[in-house]
Amino acid sequence: xxxxxxxxxxxxxxxxxxxxxxxxxxxxxxxxxxxxxxxxxxxxxxxxxxxxxxxxxxxxxxxxxxx
Numbered sequence: 001x002x003x004x005x006x007x008x009x010x011x012x013x014x015x016x017x018x019x020x021x022x023x024x025x026x027x028x029x030x031x032x033x034x035x036x037x038x039x040x041x042x043x044x045x046x047x048x049x050x051x052x053x054x055x056x057x058x059x060x061x062x063x064x065x066x067x
Contacts, residue, residue, distance in 0.1 A: 043067035
């Protein structure tokens with residue numbers, strides 16, 4: 001998988017995942033009584049209604065996260 005993702009796109013993907021995990025952790029206390037609260041919050045934060053577009057000058061990429 002690593003060889004399929006261009007190096008210039010990796011920081012964008014990493015930032016998206018790090019932000020989603022941080023938001024899910026911050027909101028965990030609101031639903032911590034539910035055993036699936038953290039995973040559900042993480043999935044909700046990662047999910048995207050529409051694909052994100054990225055162009056590295058040679059190719060165009062579309063990526064989307066759903067759960």
